[in-house]
Amino acid sequence: MEIAIKLSQFLLSLSILIILHELGHFIPAKLFKTRVEKFYLFFDIKYSLLKKKIGETEYGIGWLPLGGYVKISGMIDESMDTEQMAQEPQPWEFRSKPAWQRLIIMLGGVTVNFILAFIIYIGMAYAYGEQFIANNDLKEGVWVTNPVIEKAGIKTGDKIVSINGKPMDRFNDLAKNLYTAREVVVERNGQQQTIKFPINIINQISNSGRKHSLVELRIPFVVSEVSKSSPNNSTLKSKDIITSFNGKPVRYADEIISEFDKFKGQTVPVVVKRDNQLVATTIKFNDSAKLGVVYPNRIPLSNIEKLNLYKVNKHEYGFFESIPVGLRVGAETLIGYGENLMTIFNPKTEAYKEVGGFAAIFNIFPNSWSWEAFWNITALLSIMLGVMNLLPIPALDGGHVMFLLYEIISGRKPSDKFLEKAQLVGFVLLISLLLFANGNDIYKAIVGK
Structure with missing residues (x-):
């Protein structure tokens, strides 16, 4: 189907x-x-x-x-x-x-x-408006989810200030600009640093096997599903949010995931938020440092609002207001695609290896119908x-x-x-x-x- x-x-x-x-x-x-x-x-x-x-x-x-x-x-x-x-x-x-x-x-x-x-783009601005999270609202930076981006020099917790000299005003714009990044300015511990990306970053990202996730919002560790064979099917439930791990308070999933390898085969005390109440329990890791649970690295904007994690800016436009918005989005998309095309014709970027045909276009479309x-x-x-x-x-x-x-x-x-x-x-x-x-x-x- x-x-x-x-x-x-x-x-x-x-x-x-x-x-x-x-x-x-x-x-x-x-x-x-x-x-x-x-x-x-x-x-x-x-x-x-x-x-x-x-x-x-x-x-x-x-x-x-x-x-x-x-x-x-x-x-x-x-x-x-x-x-x-x-x-x-x-x-x-x-x-x-x-x-x-x-x-x-x-x-x-x-x-x-x-x-x-x-x-x-004009019609979409009129019908759907715009929803975005301001980059300035990411007080504790981004979650780096791709090893290539991390190797290039960006760390979880960094605030991305600009990419290729262009200020990043919206979190939504970070990932697509990182694909063609040459120079990234980040704020780390209150100081700005300039990071030079390798010229073949696009090919490296593709080879990493995680090209659809580069940086994400820092979100809590939310359990979305517990498998029947999981060693934690009696201690964790769907929608649990881990707020304390091994005796230490935690706010973000990346703080927990980075510790997984240290606890292979061990049982760790945790506190979860369940139905608006804090519940003390334990979680057990198998010998591969797995929990047997599904936890997302991103959540819908609607849930971000419910969890009061970040301010989601919503702009609705009348018909005439949507015209300049649509023209702006169209121009940005056109310029962005032109820049991407230029990288393909530069052999040093190795971007030509990422050129796709009809299967690549086919895979852009989602599995569920969304107008x-x-x-x-x-x-x-x-x-x-x-x-x-x-x-x-x-x-x-x-x-x-x-x-x-x-x-x-x-x-x-x-x-x-x-x-x-x-x-x-x-x-x-x-x-x-x-x-x-x-x-x-x-x-x-x-x-x-």
Whole structure:
């Protein structure tokens, strides 16, 4: 059932992005009286699942969900229709239109991607508002949950002041900025320290096997589940909060977890908070220093409020108020993705090893249906699709735009033969990138990363 929910979200998001991207090409093509022969969701190699011709355009759904396309007459694209290109240009063809019209047609897809992302972020600000914890409210710092971050020099209890020179105002922004951190300023024991991160931090985080948890809020040790085979099934109950461990008062789970290895096979006195009462009991560790209980390293914001741990700031916005908020979030996401992309093209970062394909995108979606998560992921994917399509690679929109800009600036149009060869090179390059990205997914699945 969980896989079905993830797959449904994945296909729905992909379909929305593909259809709207292709509409971005389709609409200006029609406005400039350019013939569009096909409009397809997914690829129809050899056959289509559905198709219907309306006017001069065949609309359909292909069987291969790796993208979609519009086939515009007189345009050198992935169809490599050399027979059509060998004939005399017709007034309804793409190649017969002025360069500025062709440029608008080619930029239409990515323009829609960016507009869609910003509209989604505006809608989310209006529908859900914003919830965040101010970084200044973390008086006793963060909980470092990834060994790579700890090895880099950040310790549990540190207050993260800035990352790459950017002040960190919200706790929610810490983790995503740490992935591309080069320089981190922390406050430790009242003194600020500058920590230099290794250039390949992204790859190190991935190899740690804990890339989804870098730093967390310092929270109490809350028992969420006790297994039936646990040596503590008679002394601990779900929702117990440990407030004293081995005779010492404790506030945070990290204070207890860091001591586990010292008590292998031993019984330790504890005090737990149970139903708003303090109860003295004991816990027993097995020979592997395990308790046989489940304890989370993060808890929902709603529970954080109930436990009175941190102040959760809530901002609700009216329609017009949500517009600048959505634009800000969209701009931050766009800039952040651009920075991440730059690290991939720097071999020293080894970030290219983390490039993922369709399985990586599929795994972004949660196991349970959440419209808030769905739209947030769809907005991010829309920005990713827009940026990737702008890369100056023949066969991508950015490749076509590159040649059109050359034509507009120089006044000379590249020959059809040159464009055909460039398209072929770009197609081979794209297939190679696709194989590399999805090969990474397969490798990680095999080795368990």
